[in-house]
Amino acid sequence: MSTEPGLHLSALLARIPLVQAMQLRLHAWDSGQLVMTAPLGPNVNDKGCAFGGSLASVMTLAGWGLVELAMHARGLDADIFVGESTVRYLQPVWDDFKAVATLDEGATWEAFFDDWARHAHARAQVLVTVPGPGDKPAATLQARFVAKRRKA
Amino acid sequence: MSTEPGLHLSALLARIPLVQAMQLRLHAWDSGQLVMTAPLGPNVNDKGCAFGGSLASVMTLAGWGLVELAMHARGLDADIFVGESTVRYLQPVWDDFKAVATLDEGATWEAFFDDWARHAHARAQVLVTVPGPGDKPAATLQARFVAKRRKA
Numbered sequence: 001m002s003t004e005p006g007l008h009l010s011a012l013l014a015r016i017p018l019v020q021a022m023q024l025r026l027h028a029w030d031s032g033q034l035v036m037t038a039p040l041g042p043n044v045n046d047k048g049c050a051f052g053g054s055l056a057s058v059m060t061l062a063g064w065g066l067v068e069l070a071m072h073a074r075g076l077d078a079d080i081f082v083g084e085s086t087v088r089y090l091q092p093v094w095d096d097f098k099a100v101a102t103l104d105e106g107a108t109w110e111a112f113f114d115d116w117a118r119h120a121h122a123r124a125q126v127l128v129t130v131p132g133p134g135d136k137p138a139a140t141l142q143a144r145f146v147a148k149r150r151k152a
Numbered sequence: 153m154s155t156e157p158g159l160h161l162s163a164l165l166a167r168i169p170l171v172q173a174m175q176l177r178l179h180a181w182d183s184g185q186l187v188m189t190a191p192l193g194p195n196v197n198d199k200g201c202a203f204g205g206s207l208a209s210v211m212t213l214a215g216w217g218l219v220e221l222a223m224h225a226r227g228l229d230a231d232i233f234v235g236e237s238t239v240r241y242l243q244p245v246w247d248d249f250k251a252v253a254t255l256d257e258g259a260t261w262e263a264f265f266d267d268w269a270r271h272a273h274a275r276a277q278v279l280v281t282v283p284g285p286g287d288k289p290a291a292t293l294q295a296r297f298v299a300k301r302r303k304a
Contacts, residue, residue, distance in 0.1 A: 012198045013198075015196075015198040016196070016197050016198055016203055017173070017193075017194045017195070017196065018170070018194065018203055018205060018206055021169070021170060021173035021174075022170065041169075042169045042170065043170060044167075044168070044169065045167075046165075046167040046168055047231060051170055052212050052233075052234045053170060053205070053208060053209025053210075053212050053213060054170055054209070056205060056208045056209065056212065056239075057203075057204075057205025057206070058205075060205050060208065061205060064204075081204075081244075082241055083240075083241055084239065084240050084241065085208075085238070085241075086236070086238045086239075087236065087238075087239075088235075088236050089233065089234055089235055089236065089237075
């Protein structure tokens with residue numbers, strides 16, 4: 001993991017109280033994927049497995065972080081919002097978990113940065129997966145993130 | 153709001169640490185809808201408006217609570233899981249917020265409880281809205297909840 005982007009993202013995350021409550025950590029990042037981790041303890045539900053809201057939050061933050069760092073790596077500064085997202089909860093999660101974010105099938109950074117250069121506005125379709133036991137994911141999120149010029 | 157169902161739900165919510173961190177409150181419930189509220193402070197993001205993960209969590213919990221209390225009101229006990237959900241983030245939320253859960257268009261409690269009676273397994277399609285300024289929602293969630301026989 002490149003340290004400086006990690007510090008940039010961690011500084012942003014530190015401003016979100018729920019991130020502290022979830023004990024979310026940036027685990028790894030390169031231009032292709034971003035991985036965040038969270039312990040089960042603070043993210044448990046009434047049934048003893050991971051709370052759906054925590055899974056959705058961690059996956060949303062991993063997707064947001066992927067876009068945030070891709071822009072930061074190119075020296076670009078933007079407000080990045082989640083627009084629409086679909087979460088599939090496929091298996092209960094009984095342990096600490098991680099969320100792995102990549103661009104979704106068919107999306108490219110070339111198209112994203114081309115839009116940004118033309119319009120100072122761009123959309124990225126992101127896929128985030130929480131791996132489960134074996135090869136099957138425990139949860140997935142597909143989301144559209146929108147980068148907008150930062151308000152002064 | 154009927155007090156006893158409120159206590160039942162509050163006892164379940166108290167077992168979810170993130171609910172405490174979000175300062176989520178059950179505001180009102182009847183057989184048709186359930187309303188939860190949350191203050192902006194603990195749910196803010198790096199931009200000063202409501203964190204998408206908090207909005208998704210509060211909406212998911214409101215939908216889950218609606219199904220939980222509908223079953224509880226009939227003396228039924230089940231584990232209720234969220235299966236798949238789609239969130240639309242339509243406007244930033246700059247203040248304390250509420251989430252209003254109802255059955256989604258076309259879904260009925262009659263069909264839900266008929267399935268439960270036959271199979272001890274049933275699905276409810278739920279719509280949750282966070283009202284925004286004016287008549288437009290700030291965010292919506294459409295989700296499928298699954299009730300399963302509780303594990304011993």
